Amino acid sequence: MAKVTFITTEGEKVVVEDAVGSLMEIAQYNDVEGITGDCGGVCSCSTCHVYVPQEWQEKVGPADDLEKDTLEFNEHHKPNSRLCCQIEMADELDGLEVNVAPSE
Amino acid sequence: MSDPVNPHDDPFREARAKCPVLAAEFQGETIPMILRLKDVRKAAKDHKTYSSDAPIRVPIPSEEDVRTVRQYPLEVDPPVHADYRKVVEPFFLRPKQPEVLEKIHALIDRLLTAACEAEEIDIVKDFAIPLQSHALTYLLNVDEKEAELWISWGIHVFKDGDGQSKGPFMEKYCQEMFEAAEKNPGDDFFSALNQAEFQGRKLTMEERLGYANIAFAGGRDTIIHTVTRIIKYFSDNPKGLECLRENPKMINTAAEEFFRLFIPLTHIGRVCPVKTEVHGHEVEPGGRVSLCWSSANRDPEVFEEPNEVRLDRKPNPHIAFGFGIHNCLGQHHARAIMRGVIERLAQGVSQIEVTEERELIEHESEYSRKVGYEMLRAKFTAK
Secondary structure (H helix, E strand, O other): OOOEEEEOOOOOEEEEOOOOOEHHHHHHHOOOOOOOOOOOOOOOOOOOEEEOOHHHHHHHOOOOHHHHHHHHOOOOOOOOEEEHHHOEOOHHHOOEEEEEOOOO | OEOOOOOOOOOOHHHHHHOOEEEEEEOOEEEEEEOOHHHHHHHHHOOOOOEOOOOOOOOOOOOOOOOOOOOOOOOOOOOHHHHHHHHHHHHHOHHHOHHHHHHHHHHHHHHHHHHHHOOOEEHHHHHHHHHHHHHHHHHHOOOHHHHHHHHOOOOOOOOOOOOOOOHHHHHHHHHHHHHHHHHOOOOOHHHHHHHOEEOOEEOOHHHHHHHHHHHHHOOOHHHHHHHHHHHHHHHHOHHHHHHHHHOHHHHHHHHHHHHHHHOOOOOEEEEOOOOEEEOOEEEOOOOEEEEOHHHHOOOOOOOOOOOEOOOOOOOOOOOOOOOOOOOOOOHHHHHHHHHHHHHHHHHHEEEEEEEEEEEEEEEOOOOEEEEEEEEEEEEEEEO
């Protein structure tokens, strides 16, 4: 089963073992500070913004065009930004660490 | 599942395909309406070019006949906007608290039980207006009895069917509530604003009235129309209800899809402080543009089959709650209510039969758009 770690803007690490679902759902369920997921995961609100470290980018994959369009206008947008509602947890992501982006 | 064909659902379709803006006249002022999603988002993020520092003039048509106060934090720009918004944000986050959510669900259950027990109800008057008014008491943390007066303000405080704006009554009522809260402070919205510190000072009465004005007017017709249209959709598409009963995980995506398509607020304005060219249209200093949320939400460049209701649409990057710093403060409240309505309908109602309806159409010089219903009579059958 896959493990994921969220690192908040305060540097707190939230480790979730046996993570299932989208990263946003996992973060919400585990009260990760900074991920509110207001729109419930449809890529509308960008309140689940994370940064994916370089070593994980290939496995996680890039944002699609609609996600990129939403991210583009976020003031904390970086090349490694993702909306984590669009990332489904999977076995090959076991050990993934993501950094929570600051709120707008 | 296709949307019932209604020419007023997407009146901007042709204009949007031809040109990024539609020049339309409102109260003698020509205003370019920005129609495509990406352009609307871009403008909503650019407060220097498209300013909200325009009391009474952010809504289109402007509201000088129906209110006297600037609405906070809607009608201010950065940097002061963030401080204004901070003052009231805790109240608008209340619907995320489990105990508040529980009250909203209990209210929906109560109203649905009454709907099923009655032979027939008017969904607008007997369900959506009481739901909105009572739920607002939970948001503002005031006595639920206050809802009875708010119910009498009708669908829209500023322009309800009897032709008389309730705006002046509402301003007077709010002033009295602030004065009463001065004498007997509590944990409610009015007391909190009386006590609030804003940039090292207290808020003036005019500022407090400006906050209250939008708290009452802003989330009123929007919630009422969305609730009504969701119920109408399930009356026309009972299989949708069945589908959600079997797949409760789809409730969130369904709610977002309804927000996208049923957005009652056609658009909102911004003022250009200097001469600005907006996709080929020149706007004079002090002139306005419109951010047309309702058109952007049906942009075929972004949404596949934009006029089709897809209860599982994901991604769904709609801007029904606006975009950028001025995004709707009441969105958590709206989501809590709509998700609750969908869930409770799926669980407790087997059939909704509409017997009589009167659509509410917004008629302007360049378009006529359906925003909701004035009346929607229906029979509910419990599951």
